[in-house]
Amino acid sequence: MHSEFLMGNEAIALGALAAGVNLAAGYPGTPSTEILETLAKRGAEDIHVEWSVNEKAGLEVAAGAAYSGARALVTMKQVGLNVASDPLMSLAYIGVKGGMVLVVADDPGPISSQTEQDTRTFGMYAKIPVFDPSSVEEAYEMIQEAFDFSERYGTPVIFRPTTRIDHAYASFQIKDPDEYDRTEREGFVKDSSRWVIFPKLSLRNHAAIEKRNQKLTGVLSHYSRNRVIPAAGGAGTKRGIAANGISSMYVKENLSANEPIRLFHVATPFPFPEEMAVAFLDGLDEVLCVEELDPVIERALLAVCGKYHLPVKIRGKLTGDMPSAGENTVDSVGQAMRAFLAKRTGAAEEEKPKEEMPALPVRPPVLCAGCPHRASFLAVKEAMKGKKTIYCGDIGCYTLGNAAPLDMCDTCLCMGAGINIAQGVFHMDPEVKCFAFVGDSTFFASGITGVINAFYNQADMTLVVLDNSTTAMTGHQPHPGTGRTIRDEVVQSVSIGKVLRAIGLQTVVTMNPFDFPQAIERVREVAEEPGVKAILFQSPCVVRARPAAKSRVDEDQCIGCQRCIRQLGCPALVLHGKKAFIESSLCTGCTLCESVCPVHAISGGQKL
Amino acid sequence: MSTNIILCGVGGQGTILASKLIAAAAMKKGIMVRTAETIGMAQRGGSVFSHLKLGSGSFSPLIGRGRADLIIGFEPAEAVRQLPFLKKGGTVVVSSHPIFPVSAMIGDSVYDTASVMSYLKEHTEHLTVVDSAWAANELGSAKVLNVLLLGAAVQTGHLGLSRQDLLEVIHERMPEKFWEMNEKALSFADNR
Numbered sequence: 001m002h003s004e005f006l007m008g009n010e011a012i013a014l015g016a017l018a019a020g021v022n023l024a025a026g027y028p029g030t031p032s033t034e035i036l037e038t039l040a041k042r043g044a045e046d047i048h049v050e051w052s053v054n055e056k057a058g059l060e061v062a063a064g065a066a067y068s069g070a071r072a073l074v075t076m077k078q079v080g081l082n083v084a085s086d087p088l089m090s091l092a093y094i095g096v097k098g099g100m101v102l103v104v105a106d107d108p109g110p111i112s113s114q115t116e117q118d119t120r121t122f123g124m125y126a127k128i129p130v131f132d133p134s135s136v137e138e139a140y141e142m143i144q145e146a147f148d149f150s151e152r153y154g155t156p157v158i159f160r161p162t163t164r165i166d167h168a169y170a171s172f173q174i175k176d177p178d179e180y181d182r183t184e185r186e187g188f189v190k191d192s193s194r195w196v197i198f199p200k201l202s203l204r205n206h207a208a209i210e211k212r213n214q215k216l217t218g219v220l221s222h223y224s225r226n227r228v229i230p231a232a233g234g235a236g237t238k239r240g241i242a243a244n245g246i247s248s249m250y251v252k253e254n255l256s257a258n259e260p261i262r263l264f265h266v267a268t269p270f271p272f273p274e275e276m277a278v279a280f281l282d283g284l285d286e287v288l289c290v291e292e293l294d295p296v297i298e299r300a301l302l303a304v305c306g307k308y309h310l311p312v313k314i315r316g317k318l319t320g321d322m323p324s325a326g327e328n329t330v331d332s333v334g335q336a337m338r339a340f341l342a343k344r345t346g347a348a349e350e351e352k353p354k355e356e357m358p359a360l361p362v363r364p365p366v367l368c369a370g371c372p373h374r375a376s377f378l379a380v381k382e383a384m385k386g387k388k389t390i391y392c393g394d395i396g397c398y399t400l401g402n403a404a405p406l407d408m409c410d411t412c413l414c415m416g417a418g419i420n421i422a423q424g425v426f427h428m429d430p431e432v433k434c435f436a437f438v439g440d441s442t443f444f445a446s447g448i449t450g451v452i453n454a455f456y457n458q459a460d461m462t463l464v465v466l467d468n469s470t471t472a473m474t475g476h477q478p479h480p481g482t483g484r485t486i487r488d489e490v491v492q493s494v495s496i497g498k499v500l501r502a503i504g505l506q507t508v509v510t511m512n513p514f515d516f517p518q519a520i521e522r523v524r525e526v527a528e529e530p531g532v533k534a535i536l537f538q539s540p541c542v543v544r545a546r547p548a549a550k551s552r553v554d555e556d557q558c559i560g561c562q563r564c565i566r567q568l569g570c571p572a573l574v575l576h577g578k579k580a581f582i583e584s585s586l587c588t589g590c591t592l593c594e595s596v597c598p599v600h601a602i603s604g605g606q607k608l
Numbered sequence: 609m610s611t612n613i614i615l616c617g618v619g620g621q622g623t624i625l626a627s628k629l630i631a632a633a634a635m636k637k638g639i640m641v642r643t644a645e646t647i648g649m650a651q652r653g654g655s656v657f658s659h660l661k662l663g664s665g666s667f668s669p670l671i672g673r674g675r676a677d678l679i680i681g682f683e684p685a686e687a688v689r690q691l692p693f694l695k696k697g698g699t700v701v702v703s704s705h706p707i708f709p710v711s712a713m714i715g716d717s718v719y720d721t722a723s724v725m726s727y728l729k730e731h732t733e734h735l736t737v738v739d740s741a742w743a744a745n746e747l748g749s750a751k752v753l754n755v756l757l758l759g760a761a762v763q764t765g766h767l768g769l770s771r772q773d774l775l776e777v778i779h780e781r782m783p784e785k786f787w788e789m790n791e792k793a794l795s796f797a798d799n800r
Binding site for chain 1: 618619620631632635640641642643644645646647651652653654655666667668669670671672673685686688689691708709710711712713714716717718719720723724727744750751
């Protein structure tokens with residue numbers, strides 16, 4: 001054993017290594033990304049680690065390993081589970097031989113996601129057990145237990161951290177590599193009565209799963225991470241709080257030592273530890289449920305009260321005692337707890353002091369200074385000036401193209417959706433010039449089917465691939481187009497241009513968006529062509545490129561028209577008095593501002 | 609009891625590295641550390657913060673309102689944004705150099721730097737303002753802002769760490785060619 005200061009995601013990865021994981025796959029997505037990166041960095045050579053092309057592929061690869069008796073891990077963010085839901089729903093019926101854990105990171109807030117969906121609910125729907133860690137240290141231990149549990153019951157299990165576990169750091173003791181479990185795997189053994197899903201098998205296994213999950217409500221009541229903590233002062237207490245994950249820690253931090261409150265910490269929301277819940281509810285009048293996202297514990301306790309005729313009032317999201325959306329904080333939980341107690345003690349909610357804060361500037365995330373997407377968006381915007389258009393966006397850094405002043409993202413739904421949405425808009429109004437913007441990684445993850453759909457169904461649209469040679473938003477992961485793997489092996493890259501031509505597209509134009517006037521001209525030409533056509537804007541992500549020389553504004557020549565500032569929205573361009581000024585610490589020498597200055601007052605920029 | 613520290617600024621300013629340096633230095637002294645970071649979308653020029661809890665007795669990484677002992681603001685408006693987290697009598701170390709967001713440049717929001725600074729002065733008992741633009745000029749780089757602010761934070765005495773403690777982890781975690789520059793930045797506040 002030795003002590004390390006670890007991020008939650010690193011702890012999860014090292015826990016999986018300690019459990020003897022043989023294969024790990026996944027697709028990047030905040031807040032889950034660092035798990036697989038840590039496995040690639042710290043895992044032994046004989047462990048297969050891969051960035052899969054998307055979550056569905058990753059889950060299926062992991063299933064194949066688990067069929068072979070190996071221990072398999074697959075990682076994704078919560079919306080990634082939507083992509084992987086098709087294989088998951090069936091895999092629940094088929095089961096696994098080696099332990100298989102799906103780490104699905106939820107994002108209350110949401111801080112960096114499209115939805116506030118709750119993977120605990122997904123687990124319930126898929127009939128798959130869910131483990132819910134409450135701290136970085138617990139995540140390290142719990143994922144090892146999750147592997148054992150998966151193997152013992154022959155089912156994939158879900159391990160669900162939230163952002164405040166994934167991206168928190170703590171220092172604690174972990175195993176040395178020579179203390180890791182080793183998994184002996186016998187390889188895939190043919191047995192079509194076990195591995196081939198047919199209606200007859202589904203019916204039989206459905207019944208077996210329901211029976212197993214019922215049994216697990218008892219088994220999990222004895223799982224040491226599910227806990228009932230008696231009230232201070234012991235018997236006679238009438239109030240309880242049920243909580244999970246990080247919310248449970250917020251409850252602890254708000255609880256004074258002598259509070260007569262019984263606590264129920266739920267580490268396995270599904271199957272719900274029913275026997276333990278009955279013991280928790282015994283003799284209580286009222287319970288407050290403190291959880292993020294869905295009222296999972298609240299509903300489970302209501303069901304237990306109904307089943308066992310327990311006269312306990314269950315409070316939470318469904319009763320309006322807790323907010324129905326958003327992230328909990330130590331303060332919001334403290335406030336809810338005080339209100340819950342006040343109902344009995346009659347204490348008034350304390351008045352918050354009101355302070356007059358000055359107006360603060362809003363500071364949403366923006367495209368970086370020198371980001372090639374800015375040039376690509378602006379080229380299309382200029383080329384289509386005065387035309388009726390729709391710009392369908394997608395998931396990635398380039399979603400930030402929606403912000404003023406670019407305003408180049410009219411729709412954004414989920415990975416790959418923009419390409420198909422553009423077609424629907426076209427079919428309803430052929431006069432509209434339909435554009436779909438997609439990043440390189442998203443193109444591989446779920447863009448290709450959309451292009452085939454457009455081509456086959458004769459849509460008229462322009463596909464714009466914003467190819468910056470990386471998965472930028474999640475921290476620069478490689479993908480099939482980069483010719484590198486997660487372990488930095490050099491492999492044959494997949495060419496986006498060749499894929500598009502193979503589908504049948506006649507017009508596939510590749511260019512550098514910083515060749516600005518030409519880019520505008522080419523976009524204009526391409527958009528006029530009939531059918532599906534594509535523009536590949538290629539320029540590497542600026543976070544990794546260093547400038548050769550930075551741009552400067554000649555103060556005497558600047559006429560103060562602010563066109564550069566108002567057109568580009570570049571964070572390096574600010575106003576000094578009435579003239580434009582370039583923050584040299586931010587400038588990357590992309591020269592886009594030089595291209596739009598009407599009096600050529602900006603010069604000197606150069607990219608390497 | 610734990611010492612609660614908040615680092616805040618704009619994505620890309622180096623708050624995460626600064627929080628890692630503090631954590632590493634504290635751990636070397638055997639102090640328990642919990643931290644929470646902003647990672648992901650907000651890193652692209654958005655408001656970011658790191659919460660650090662040094663010492664035992666905490667369960668979650670996030671600091672509650674009115675419970676921070678020290679706020680290290682990499683940007684004045686961001687320091688004000690986090691001010692509700694400062695405890696009564698707490699300390700603020702802040703860089704005086706404002707970063708204007710695109711929204712303020714195109715008129716979608718307002719950034720009145722004078723009122724932000726005067727609010728900070730009125731509402732903070734112990735305030736250290738670091739003239740970081742001047743310091744960057746003297747030091748020849750704006751990239752050491754994080755270490756410059758850590759140096760000023762050490763001087764307040766509320767970090768619970770010495771300059772030497774931080775210097776050791778800088779030597780452990782940074783390539784040698786950056787040592788001299790960071791050492792200068794760390795002691796910049798002392799020499800004034």
